[in-house]
Amino acid sequence: MSDELITQVKQMIIDALRIDGMAPADIDTDASLFGEGLGLDSIDALQLVVAMEKDFGVVVPDAATGTKVFASVRSMADYIATNRK
Amino acid sequence: MICFMFPGQPLAPPAALPDDPLFREIAGLARERAAFDLVTFSWLGAPATDQVALQLYGVAMSLYRTRLLRAEGVSPQLVAEHSMGIYPAIAAVGALPEGEVLELTARSGRAMAAMGRAKPYALGCIVGLTLEPLLAIAENNGVFLANHNTSRHFLLSGERGAMEDACAEALGRGAFSVKIFPCDAPLHAPPMAEIADELGAIFAGYRYREPVIPLLDHIEQEFLTAADLPAFMVRELTLPVNWERTYRALRRAGCSRFLEVGVGDSLKKYNRWIESETGR
Numbered sequence: 001m002s003d004e005l006i007t008q009v010k011q012m013i014i015d016a017l018r019i020d021g022m023a024p025a026d027i028d029t030d031a032s033l034f035g036e037g038l039g040l041d042s043i044d045a046l047q048l049v050v051a052m053e054k055d056f057g058v059v060v061p062d063a064a065t066g067t068k069v070f071a072s073v074r075s076m077a078d079y080i081a082t083n084r085k
Numbered sequence: 086m087i088c089f090m091f092p093g094q095p096l097a098p099p100a101a102l103p104d105d106p107l108f109r110e111i112a113g114l115a116r117e118r119a120a121f122d123l124v125t126f127s128w129l130g131a132p133a134t135d136q137v138a139l140q141l142y143g144v145a146m147s148l149y150r151t152r153l154l155r156a157e158g159v160s161p162q163l164v165a166e167h168s169m170g171i172y173p174a175i176a177a178v179g180a181l182p183e184g185e186v187l188e189l190t191a192r193s194g195r196a197m198a199a200m201g202r203a204k205p206y207a208l209g210c211i212v213g214l215t216l217e218p219l220l221a222i223a224e225n226n227g228v229f230l231a232n233h234n235t236s237r238h239f240l241l242s243g244e245r246g247a248m249e250d251a252c253a254e255a256l257g258r259g260a261f262s263v264k265i266f267p268c269d270a271p272l273h274a275p276p277m278a279e280i281a282d283e284l285g286a287i288f289a290g291y292r293y294r295e296p297v298i299p300l301l302d303h304i305e306q307e308f309l310t311a312a313d314l315p316a317f318m319v320r321e322l323t324l325p326v327n328w329e330r331t332y333r334a335l336r337r338a339g340c341s342r343f344l345e346v347g348v349g350d351s352l353k354k355y356n357r358w359i360e361s362e363t364g365r
Binding site: 016066 | 098210212213237238256259260261263264351354355357358361
C-alpha cells in the first residue's frame, strides 16, 4: 500500500468530515478513528462510507465490515487497495 | 446570520465539567431550583432518575455555553432547538429566566420518570436506513419514530423489548449501525399523551415573556410566541422531532453560521450530512 493512498485517505476524512484546520500529516495512520484518537461516531462513519464510495468506488456493505474498515487510516487504505476496481 | 442550535438530552454523564465563574453560577442555580448538584452529579433532596439528571446536565451546559458565547460577544439572530433543547432555547430568547428553566426541566423530567416505573422504555438510534423501511420497522414492532434527523439518521422510541426487536430488524434490513439507550418515557411519541395533562399543568405554571430573538420550532418550523410555548412543550413530547426540515428552514431564513450550544456536536454533524446531500 502506497504512502500516496494513505495521504489520499486522510484528505478524504478531512474533506468528508469538514475538519477545519487539520492537515493529513496531523492524523496518525495507525490511531483509532473512534473513541480515543479522532473521536468519530456513527454519524461520521456513515459520512465516510459515502465518501469512500464516491472517491474510490469502494462499498462498505454492513456495520460489521465498517467496524473493521474504520479501525484506522491504515485499515481504510488496506480495504480500499483490496477492493477498488 | 448566526443561529444558536440547542441540542436535546445528552446520552452519557460528563467526563469533566467546566470550572469557571460562569459555570459555578449555573451550577448554583441547578442546586437552588432543581435540587441537583452538577459537580457531584447527585440529588440534594428526593432523588430522581439518571435520565432526569442527564436532562438537567444538558440544559445546564446549554445555559452555560450561551453565557460563554455572549461573554465573547457572540449573539444569535435566530434560535433553533432539538427535542429538550427547547428548554435552554426558551432562556436564550428571554422567554424565561435560567433558574425557572432548570426548575421546569426537573419537574417535567420527574413527571416523565413516573412513566418509566410502570414499563421500561428505550430509544433506538438507527443509522443508514431511509425513512420508508424505518417506518415499516417501527410499525412492525409497535415503536414510534421519535427523531427524523437526516435522510439516514433516525431515533425510535417505545417499550424496551419492542425496541430490541426493532433494532434487530433494522440490522437485518441493512442498517449501518443501531444503538439502544434507556429512557424514562416514550419520548416524542403518542403514548406520552398519558401524562399530557400533568405536563401541561407544569408548563402552564410559568409566565413566559415574548421571545426577543426568533425561536424556530422543530415540528412545523414556525416561530414560537410566548403564548405558544406551554402547549408546544407538551405537544413536542408527543410528536417526532424533524431536524432535517428545521435545518433547511434555517438556511432558507438566511442562517449562515450555526453554533451548537450544548453537549456534543450531533446537530452540526446532521447539518453536514444534509448539506452533503444538497450538494450531490
